[in-house]
Amino acid sequence: xxxxxxxxxxxxxxxxxxxxxxxxxxxxxxxxxxxxxxxxxxxxxxxxxxxxxxxxxxxxxxxxxxxxxxxxxxxxxxxxxxxxxxxxxxxxxxxxxxxxxxxxxxxxxxxxxxxxxxxxxxxxxxxxxxxxxxxxxxxxxxxxxxxxxxxxxxxxxxxxxxxxxxxxxxxxxxxxxxxxxxxxxxxxxxxxxxxxxxxxxxxxxxxxxxxxxxxxxxxxxxxxxxxxxxxxxxxxxxxxxxxxxxxxxxxxxxxxxxxxxxxxxxxxxxxxxxxxxxxxxxxxxxxxxxxxxxxxxxxxxxxxxxxxxxxxxxxxxxxxxxxxxxxxxxxxxxxxxxxxxxxxxxxxxxxxxxxxxxxxxxxxxxxxxxxx
Amino acid sequence: xxxxxxxxxxxxxxxxxxxxxxxxxxxxxxxxxxxxxxxxxxxxxxxxxxxxxxxxxxxxxxxxxxxxxxxxxxxxxxxxxxxxxxxxxxxxxxxxxxxxxxxxxxxxxxxxxxxxxxxxxxxxxxxxxxxxxxxxxxxxxxxxxxxxxxxxxxxxxxxxxxxxxxxxxxxxxxxxxxxxxxxxxxxxxxxxxxxxxxxxxxxxxxxxxxxxxxxxxxxxxxxxxxxxxxxxxxxxxxxxxxxxxxxxxxxxxxxxxxxxxxxxxxxxxxxxxxxxxxxxxxxxxxxxxxxxxxxxxxxxxxxxxxxxxxxxxxxxxxxxxxxxxxxxxxxxxxxxxxxxxxxxxxxxxxxxxxxxxxxxxxxxxxxxxxxxxxxxxxxxxxxxxxxxxxxx
Numbered sequence: 182x183x184x185x186x187x188x189x190x191x192x193x194x195x196x197x198x199x200x201x202x203x204x205x206x207x208x209x210x211x212x213x214x215x216x217x218x219x220x221x222x223x224x225x226x227x228x229x230x231x232x233x234x235x236x237x238x239x240x241x242x243x244x245x246x247x248x249x250x251x252x253x254x255x256x257x258x259x260x261x262x263x264x265x266x267x268x269x270x271x272x273x274x275x276x277x278x279x280x281x282x283x284x285x286x287x288x289x290x291x292x293x294x295x296x297x298x299x300x301x302x303x304x305x306x307x308x309x310x311x312x313x314x315x316x317x318x319x320x321x322x323x324x325x326x327x328x329x330x331x332x333x334x335x336x337x338x339x340x341x342x343x344x345x346x347x348x349x350x351x352x353x354x355x356x357x358x359x360x361x362x363x364x365x366x367x368x369x370x371x372x373x374x375x376x377x378x379x380x381x382x383x384x385x386x387x388x389x390x391x392x393x394x395x396x397x398x399x400x401x402x403x404x405x406x407x408x409x410x411x412x413x414x415x416x417x418x419x420x421x422x423x424x425x426x427x428x429x430x431x432x433x434x435x436x437x438x439x440x441x442x443x444x445x446x447x448x449x450x451x452x453x454x455x456x457x458x459x460x461x462x463x464x465x466x467x468x469x470x471x472x473x474x475x476x477x478x479x480x481x482x483x484x485x486x487x488x489x490x491x492x493x494x495x496x497x498x499x500x501x502x503x504x505x506x507x508x509x510x511x512x513x514x515x516x517x518x519x520x521x522x523x524x525x526x527x528x529x530x531x532x533x534x535x536x537x538x539x540x541x542x543x544x545x546x547x548x549x550x551x552x553x
Numbered sequence: 554x555x556x557x558x559x560x561x562x563x564x565x566x567x568x569x570x571x572x573x574x575x576x577x578x579x580x581x582x583x584x585x586x587x588x589x590x591x592x593x594x595x596x597x598x599x600x601x602x603x604x605x606x607x608x609x610x611x612x613x614x615x616x617x618x619x620x621x622x623x624x625x626x627x628x629x630x631x632x633x634x635x636x637x638x639x640x641x642x643x644x645x646x647x648x649x650x651x652x653x654x655x656x657x658x659x660x661x662x663x664x665x666x667x668x669x670x671x672x673x674x675x676x677x678x679x680x681x682x683x684x685x686x687x688x689x690x691x692x693x694x695x696x697x698x699x700x701x702x703x704x705x706x707x708x709x710x711x712x713x714x715x716x717x718x719x720x721x722x723x724x725x726x727x728x729x730x731x732x733x734x735x736x737x738x739x740x741x742x743x744x745x746x747x748x749x750x751x752x753x754x755x756x757x758x759x760x761x762x763x764x765x766x767x768x769x770x771x772x773x774x775x776x777x778x779x780x781x782x783x784x785x786x787x788x789x790x791x792x793x794x795x796x797x798x799x800x801x802x803x804x805x806x807x808x809x810x811x812x813x814x815x816x817x818x819x820x821x822x823x824x825x826x827x828x829x830x831x832x833x834x835x836x837x838x839x840x841x842x843x844x845x846x847x848x849x850x851x852x853x854x855x856x857x858x859x860x861x862x863x864x865x866x867x868x869x870x871x872x873x874x875x876x877x878x879x880x881x882x883x884x885x886x887x888x889x890x891x892x893x894x895x896x897x898x899x900x901x902x903x904x905x906x907x908x909x910x911x912x913x914x915x916x917x918x919x920x921x922x923x924x925x926x927x928x929x930x931x932x933x934x935x936x937x938x939x940x941x942x943x944x945x
Contacts (some may be wrong), residue, residue, distance in 0.1 A: 287627075291634065345631060
């Protein structure tokens with residue numbers, strides 16, 4: 182990641198001639214890749230400098246909501262994520278979750294989601310040196326070239342929709358890019374209802390990614406079939422290694438690979454296991470079944486979950502990447518894991534949306550008409 | 554050249570900025586936003602006061618579309634977002650006639666292109682669900698004024714048509730006004746109690762608007778503006794946009810409406826009941842008591858007085874089309890504005906006066922709100938005060 186230059190060059194002393202400014206030697210990706218050293222941790226740092234992590238889930242907005250005072254720029258011990266630690270961990274972009282605590286439903290959920298959106302904008306605005314809002318893959322890259330960590334909005338909970346496609350469009354206008362389907366009346370154990378499918382089609386038309394973590398198998402297979410854009414699992418590991426309700430059984434991972442979706446493995450003790458090796462095992466497993474193009478990382482920091490040892494906060498990604506290096510992951514696969522896959526699904530969602538907008542008008546379907 | 558021809562020529566240069574049109578609500582109620590069923594590119598005179606051809610005929614150059622939602626139902630914020638979505642869809646569907654406008658500069662650009670600048674106004678503080686965060690997100694979605702109340706009081710402001718409760722604005726209500734100033738959202742004082750108008754004028758450092766209100770001195774109805782408030786507009790810089798609703802502007806219609814409501818209550822119905830039995834009682838009353846009819850001259854009387862009290866730089870137009878069942882003769886729908894301008898020219902208003910009334914004042918006020926917001930944003934961060942904290 183490009184670093185910020187604070188000063189262009191110092192002024193010359195009086196009487197002394199300006200010396201020509203030396204251009205730093207151009208850094209090519211090849212140079213980074215051929216000079217990784219032999220120590221896995223050094224390798225990991227050097228690799229991540231060129232391929233920063235796209236973190237698929239951060240619970241920071243709700244964690245910040247109740248802090249009376251905080252400064253992410255200088256470091257904030259009350260949370261797991263701040264700018265210095267993200268720089269140390271080579272985090273290049275992250276999705277800020279707009280999920281609400283349970284108990285906020287109905288119109289309260291819509292209002293609380295707007296407040297969360299407002300809080301994110303305010304926080305990002307208050308840290309112009311460290312953070313920048315991004316709404317697309319290209320804007321993530323732009324932010325990184327400017328030395329900023331890109332912040333994307335989402336996932337939001339399905340409650341935030343109030344079962345209205347108009348609100349979905351309003352939230353998209355306000356920057357939302359991922360929506361979690363679990364918990365919605367139209368994405369239940371029985372699968373997607375007709376309205377649920379219409380929600381998915383409208384998400385495709387807008388370019389909002391569907392997050393299927395926590396949904397039923399019936400919903401997953403229907404969404405995989407119906408969605409024109411790749412789907413996400415923002416917090417799912419492998420069921421075969423750790424039976425957790427949000428983890429994915431092997432056959433779903435295979436289906437996901439066929440549909441070119443993306444499974445973001447959470448760095449939590451509950452879903453992945455207590456050590457870095459456990460997380461790496463999940464990544465190995467998902468990569469083996471779904472493919473290297475379908476696996477990514479989800480820090481899940483500041484969401485209240487316990488994290489594996491050595492992965493306690495946003496600065497710890499190099500330890501994980503080092504473990505993967507020592508397991509022989511090729512750099513191409515690691516590049517996909519850290520950010521390439523997230524870039525791909527974002528681009529793909531944008532492309533799908535542009536195509537769909539040529540064909541479809543905004544949907545005015547009502548839940549009562551389709552599911553009533 | 555007749556006054557009407559002259560009016561049309563003037564409107565071609567300085568089209569009407571209308572402060573309030575309830576088309577989105579009408580589309581929601583009539584067809585649940587099925588915009589094909591009420592395509593405004595076609596003639597909708599059978600169903601609506603508003604369609605594109607009549608807006609053009611009326612010389613409308615900018616429209617604040619109201620994203621009003623009812624205040625007596627839960628889910629106001631949800632419904633407001635749907636109303637905003639409706640306006641955005643209308644703009645997307647008719648790109649050669651409508652242009653989204655977020656600033657005064659956008660309004661001027663739309664006028665230069667010959668498109669109708671489309672702005673949004675929220676009608677009633679219930680739309681933000683007591684949340685300043687939600688207020689800021691509504692601004693981000695394009696809402697450029699918020700009427701502080703609708704017909705009912707809300708927790709932090711008194712309405713003109715409800716019993717006094719907090720006596721104007723509460724502490725949180727004043728914080729809402731300050732936050733609106735900081736965002737650049739105009740404070741709209743139509744529908745609010747006179748006490749709220751005065752409190753808002755005391756608090757706001759940006760010009761205020763009355764998006765659709767007339768003069769109380771001409772017709773004594775609580776929805777209209779008292780003279781002492783009109784007289785404060787020059788100092789504040791705001792604009793009062795005259796409305797056409799007969800039961801607010803014509804004293805005979807005010808009295809008739811009061812009698813009709815009383816008759817409904819005497820027969821055991823709520824005065825706004827529109828069930829068939831209630832309407833039967835209402836029609837029987839109307840047959841024996843013909844409804845008084847307002848005219849273009851009635852509205853011009855209000856403008857003459859408002860100009861007298863507030864000054865020519867502080868008057869505008871807010872028809873409330875598709876938000877009222879009845880309209881004055883000659884101002885039957887959005888194509889009627891030239892008749893009003895012709896009447897004013899007949900009364901001796903100059904072309905400079907008319908340009909201020911129709912276009913310049915309203916554009917100036919939005920620009921002034923933007924200037925204030927730029928200033929305030931540099932001075933203080935967003936407020937996250939809550940109703941509980943301030944009004945306890």
